[in-house]
Amino acid sequence: MTRSDPAPATAGDVGPERPPRLLVVEDERHLAAGLKLNFELEGYDVDMAASARQAATFLLQRVSGYDAIILDVMLPDTDGFQLCRRLRESGNFTPVLMLTACGTTEDRVTGLEVGADDYLVKPFELSELLARVRSMLRRCTWERSSQGAELTMDLTFGTARIDFDRQLAYMSGEEVQLTRLEFSLLRYLAEHPERVLSRQELQKHVWKLTNYPNTRMVDNFIMRLRRHFEPNPRLPVHFIAVRGAGYKFIPDPARAKG
């Protein structure tokens, strides 16, 4: 059996660094054990819940969430439909695949109405379940990336994308938390690309200061932008210091050289 060791996951982390994480809510013990084993063999990180109550506990504990939930309709406490509805009402849009006991149209419709993404009728082939889960995760990744592409970004440089109006910043697809002043400095730099800007000019326009008390302030902020957005903050290519003059923002270093 070859399985890579799961990397420690951090909150909000999605990507190839950690295996996809599933929550399987199924009260039939034999089926649950079989699902756990097979998902783990496929490389998933799996939590098993035998009731809606247990599922709710897992959902609260896992702050970084799940990549998908496999949800049986018939549970000992609440039914899977209600659990799914509550999940959606609480703003959780993790993909849900429902396992329905009877393949009636009514069940399928109910499942989709309460916000399930897919369903599978019991008894099912394990290979089909695995294929459905894979395609659900793939679809989810596509939607995330196409949503990102539709955002109109005010500024892109390197792998950084910035939306100033909504105060959103991304580096290599990961959201970066910037303070209001960091956004203001970045915006001013972006409005004056490839131009040497003195510390005084930056203090005046970004910080609205006129008496220039402490010039290290600008340097500290530039250092923070480098840490956020430079591939190598020690060898900056975008936020360039110009000795004795100030700083220069280079959105496209390759073009600027040529």
Ligand code: CA
């Ligand atoms: Ca059941």
